[in-house]
Amino acid sequence: MPGASSDLDTPAGIGSSGSLDDAVTVDVEAFDTIDVAAVKADFPILSTKVHDRRLVFLDSAASSQKPVQVMAAMDEYYETSHANVHRAAYTLAEAATNAMEGARAKVARFIGAAVPEEIVFTKNATEGINLVARSWGAANLNAGDAIVLTQLEHHSNIVPWLQLAAERGLEIRWIPLTDEGKLDLQDLDRILDGAKLLCLSAMSNVVGTITPARHLADAAHAAGALVCLDACQYVPHVRTDVTDLGCDFLAFSGHKMLGPTGVGVLWSRLDLLESMPPFLGGGGMILDVTLDGFIPADVPHKFEAGTPPIAEIVGLGAAIDYLEALGMDAVRAHEIELTAYALRSLTARFGDDLSIYGPHEPDERGGVMSLAYKGIHPHDLSQVLDQHGVAVRPGHHCAKPLMRVLGVGATARASWYVYNDHSDIDVLADALEDAGEFFAF
Numbered sequence: 001m002p003g004a005s006s007d008l009d010t011p012a013g014i015g016s017s018g019s020l021d022d023a024v025t026v027d028v029e030a031f032d033t034i035d036v037a038a039v040k041a042d043f044p045i046l047s048t049k050v051h052d053r054r055l056v057f058l059d060s061a062a063s064s065q066k067p068v069q070v071m072a073a074m075d076e077y078y079e080t081s082h083a084n085v086h087r088a089a090y091t092l093a094e095a096a097t098n099a100m101e102g103a104r105a106k107v108a109r110f111i112g113a114a115v116p117e118e119i120v121f122t123k124n125a126t127e128g129i130n131l132v133a134r135s136w137g138a139a140n141l142n143a144g145d146a147i148v149l150t151q152l153e154h155h156s157n158i159v160p161w162l163q164l165a166a167e168r169g170l171e172i173r174w175i176p177l178t179d180e181g182k183l184d185l186q187d188l189d190r191i192l193d194g195a196k197l198l199c200l201s202a203m204s205n206v207v208g209t210i211t212p213a214r215h216l217a218d219a220a221h222a223a224g225a226l227v228c229l230d231a232c233q234y235v236p237h238v239r240t241d242v243t244d245l246g247c248d249f250l251a252f253s254g255h256k257m258l259g260p261t262g263v264g265v266l267w268s269r270l271d272l273l274e275s276m277p278p279f280l281g282g283g284g285m286i287l288d289v290t291l292d293g294f295i296p297a298d299v300p301h302k303f304e305a306g307t308p309p310i311a312e313i314v315g316l317g318a319a320i321d322y323l324e325a326l327g328m329d330a331v332r333a334h335e336i337e338l339t340a341y342a343l344r345s346l347t348a349r350f351g352d353d354l355s356i357y358g359p360h361e362p363d364e365r366g367g368v369m370s371l372a373y374k375g376i377h378p379h380d381l382s383q384v385l386d387q388h389g390v391a392v393r394p395g396h397h398c399a400k401p402l403m404r405v406l407g408v409g410a411t412a413r414a415s416w417y418v419y420n421d422h423s424d425i426d427v428l429a430d431a432l433e434d435a436g437e438f439f440a441f
Ligand SMILES: Cc1ncc(COP(=O)(O)O)c(C=O)c1O
Pocket: 061, 062, 124, 125, 126, 127, 154, 156, 157, 201, 203, 204, 205, 230, 232, 233, 253, 398
């Protein structure tokens, strides 16, 4: 497997300077390669055709495809074990409860949680971040308190804080970006001074930047702030250990990591979760209810009101099995190699006609590439690519503040995962060429 070249031609894109050493490095030579042909065979959707062309799916940053193993696990659950979980004394309900709690233990192991009770199942990452804002934030943040975000955040990690800030009179401070789309930490000490919380993305869904989460967590803790990581783009792609990351909260979604939609995870330390009030009220989250009040259940059930997405949780467990069988270091090494290939081949082919936003070095970014090509509107570009069977996403990618920093309204974003290979990048390049000719005037 070729390594992440450090002598790549500098891709077109924003600026040139970088200020940070990235915290996540993988020696791409050191790990097993992924047998992409075998992986592709596990994803029936990749054998389908679009406009009579092979589907080249390059939108995994929005939502990944699902292998047969995940779908089979969910089918098997419904065929053999479905009943509502907890509070039941019959065999089937016990089987369903065991299936769900078994998946909780898998998630805990996958991210290095101390105990399964630190795993709260949510609907998605968005709900996890809202839980932090509405529960921890509402209990701990008061008028005049400062929280810190960065300019590369997804709306899911901006809007909940804007809402809370408006209600509570909070100050929001923003970590700016360098020209290369990395965090500009020159002013970090001042920005963190007196802040109560730092909440940031571990990997940008637009420019791919992997942020130096550990460095920032240490700095935030030294300033007395807690740290919440939006790990929606990180957990699916990088071996994750919450202790190594040094964060206090970590949120992610199952559907971006080969799992089904409808399930996400919020991790936090047990003592912190225990100190927080419930988020949503209802069945499943109480020990007792009287006409005057209620006593919440223990963690994590305190935060899981209502019937949980049981089959989806089982599917997430199967997705973790699949990723672990590939090996997360191999997943990351594959992604770095593919990113290096894309940077190298697209830059060589299109030169200044193509802008690729984000860090220049493949190992400083995830497999996400926002593109601007020959002034063609990203929506038009994506439609022409679709005619070639290539699925890329145009738009603001739910990161409008970042779009304003980049000085664009939208980009066309290609993103890859374990089932993509060089041939997919080559089809993308051919399709781009065709779009260039189509819109030539
Ligand atoms: C960085 C980041 N954060 C949060 C989200 C929100 O994820 P979900 O819609 O699954 O809650 C996304 C989804 O694209 C994302 O990329």
